[in-house]
Amino acid sequence: MLRIANCSGFYGDRLSAAREMVEGGPVDVLTGDYLAELTMLLLWKARQRDPDAGYALSFLAQMRDVLGTCLERGIKVVVNAGGLNPAGLAHSLRELASAAGLAPRVAHLEGDDLMPRLAELRAAGEDLAHLGTGRPLAGAGVEPVTANAYLGAWGITTALRAGADVVICGRVTDASLVVGPAAWAYDWALDDWDRLAGAVAAGHVIECGAQATGGNFSFFTEIPDPVRPGFPIAELHEDGTSVITKHPGTGGAVTTETVTAQLLYEIEGPQYLGPDVVTRFDTVALTQEGPDRVRIAGATGEPAPERLKVCVNYRGGYRNSATFALEGLETRAKARFAEASLLDAVGGRERFADFDARLSPAGDRLTVTVKDADRDAVGRAFFAAVAGTGLSGYPGLHLEHASPRATEYGVHWPALVAASAVRPEVVLDDGTRLAVPEPPREPFRRDGRVYGSVTAHDDPLVRVPLGTLAGARSGDKGGDANLGVWARNEKTWRWLGWYLTVDRLRELLPETAGLDVERHWLPNLRAVNFVVRGLLGDGVAASTLADPQAKALGERLRAVQVEVPAGLLGAGAKVKDHALPTEGQSAGQDRA
Structure with missing residues (x-):
């Protein structure tokens, strides 16, 4: 078993989390996620003031607290705190360590920064077309200030195989911080799709820190000690399954619902695209194994896609x-x-x-x-x-x-680039550069998987807030809003899956009217996930909304009064079978 602990969900997260995770119990790997789309812009502004900046300064403060202990206990540290300047952060960490009489082996990952290569990429036909409009960046009349491809886990794995104690990354996918150490520890192959998918699911759960242990949770009044929740730990097994937990005696809770909420966070369809594997979130199953222990199993993976997000x-x-x-x-x-x-x-x-x-x-x-x-x-x-x-x-x-x-x-300008056009490298302490292996790739294809029917209820209807029966978690991906809604039990799910269609969402949230909305069905999680295209305009930095990252969109939906079968509020509900609307029968997706 490999214990991977998270100590940061964003740049600005609880500074003491690294010390809490290292001192609170046994861990094998300490990870931290510091980057978001907005963060890359903020780091660029910092670098305009100081060319040696461009990374998460808070990571150095955390390492002052725990680096010595990590080296003593053999705890590996893997972070994306390098931002726009991973080499600079690696240098600063070595200086910090030397002043403390420590000598960690620090490696950093390069190759995600495409700014120096934009002309070369354009000449090769890689125009970084906008994902929403298809408009090529070269013809948009704008000058980018950052352009970073989302790298995968194999650079991290390569660095750990080379003996690194600390691996500093720039823009890798958040889940890669977990997938890389797991692939290193268990010597997974590049095409171990199901194992890799299981690690992606675990990484997606713990990447946002305390959001997996009761933070931003719809039913927060049920969470013990919600003020200071413990940060999450993923216990990874060789077969790719995992258990999400936290250190004993810490606040918050790990339940199938807190894990469900985070699994639904900022995803789109059942096929979750990453640089190393396409993870089928509709195959993931959760089991409460005990207090603060939730097992994730059943994840299946498909070959890595040919293009990377930028x-x-x-x-x-x-x-x-x-x-x-x-x-x-x-x-x-x-x-x-x-x-x-x-x-x-x-x-x-x-x-x-x-x-x-x-x-x-x-x-x-x-x-x-x-x-x-x-x-x-x-x-x-x-x-x-x-x-x-x-x-x-x-x-x-x-x-x-x-x-x-x-x-x-x-x-923000979301785009894609051919994976073959990106050349990640690991840089070791002595300047040695190691090429990163490439997984076999295939063109991504959305499948036509067909799901079963759900049921509507024949009970008298009563008017209550939707949140009485369902939880929600929402967020942003550039200008799009993501909204996941889950039912608290099977009986409610068999109503919610039938009731909460695209048309119904537009009725309940008028701000979504007139926009392109997709609905994806995730029956294993008793959930539906909506993608509202263009709700946030040009992304958080440019949005004029009071809630520019759609963080409260799910809670606004939960507050809407709806008519629900009375039996769902108590025992003895009568039900009758109804097939899902025809638009939702293929690929688990509605689109309107």
Whole structure:
């Protein structure tokens, strides 16, 4: 058994987690995930101020606490904290270790950064076309500032096989931090698809830290000590199965539901594409083996796809916003008044490249966001217009936020590149460079797997929030929102799978109307997963939404009042069989 512990789910996560994981019980590998699409842009900005920057500084602080203990106990450290400068972080870690009288073998992984090779790739026909629009980057009239391919696990495996104590990566997939050590420990082959898929499932569960142990969990009031949940551990076995757990005596909980919630996080269809394997999430089965122990088994894998995902960011311009508080009576009329007054003051919507006025769900706040290439237009000029309406506006006008300072924003451009065009290498302490082996690859094909029927209930209907019966977890992938919804028991699932269609989602969440929405069915998890294309615009850095990463989309859905069979709220429900709507019968997917 290989114990892989996570100590970070994002850049800014709990700093003490590394020490808690190393000192809290036995572990074999310490991993940390520090990168997101937005993080790459933030690290680029840091590197503009200091060319030696571009990596997660918090990782060095964590290593001050635990590096000596890790070396003493033989605990390997594998992280993606290298960001845009893994070589720089490796150098800084060696300096930190030397000052403490330590001499770890530090390796880092290169090859994900495609910026120096953009002209070469374009000449070879790799135009990094946008995944949503198909538009080639070369013809988009933008200059990227970051372009990083998502590497897989075999670079990590190669570094560990070469004797590294610490492996520092840049942009690898989050799950690779688990897959790489597992493949090293068990000497898996490049085409051990099912074992690799099992490790991907385990890696996906623990990659976001305490989200697997009760964090961001729909039923948080049921979690013991939710304030400081323990970070997760994946006990990997040679056959690719795993048990998700945490150190004894730590807060939070590991249950089939907390694990389900994280499995559903930011995925799309049942076939989960990674650089090393396509994992079938619809084959994954969860079993509660005991307190805080959930077994993941049954995962099957398919050959690695021929193309890798690429995270591109470019400078979008400048933005600013003002938030008007709306109190008392006629708040919606006040919002219209505020917007009209502001448009009159600035000279109309056409004054800016983008003018967005958005009322909060409660109707008590109006946020106006403007974006433009002209910093002064969205900075001082916009602020002056907002201030100028102060005594001539709606009754009770006051501002929650307004600033004369515009901020630069970036735009995320998701793309694909041929795996054969990416050349990852492991760099050892002495400068030796090791090529990373490539798995056999095949063109990805979405299968036509057919699922069975679910049931609708014949009981009298009662009106309750959907969240009474179902949990949800939501997030972002660039401009798309992902929303997974699971039923708490089998009886409810056989209603939820029938009830929660694409059309129903649009009815319950009006912001999804008019957008391309996919529904994917995951019966083993008693869940459906929705992908809402374009809900978040150009991604978190450019989005004008109050919730730009769709973190609360699932909770908004759970709060909606729906009519449910009364029997689902108690015992003795009567049911009758209904097939799923025809649109959902192939590939477990609805699309509209």
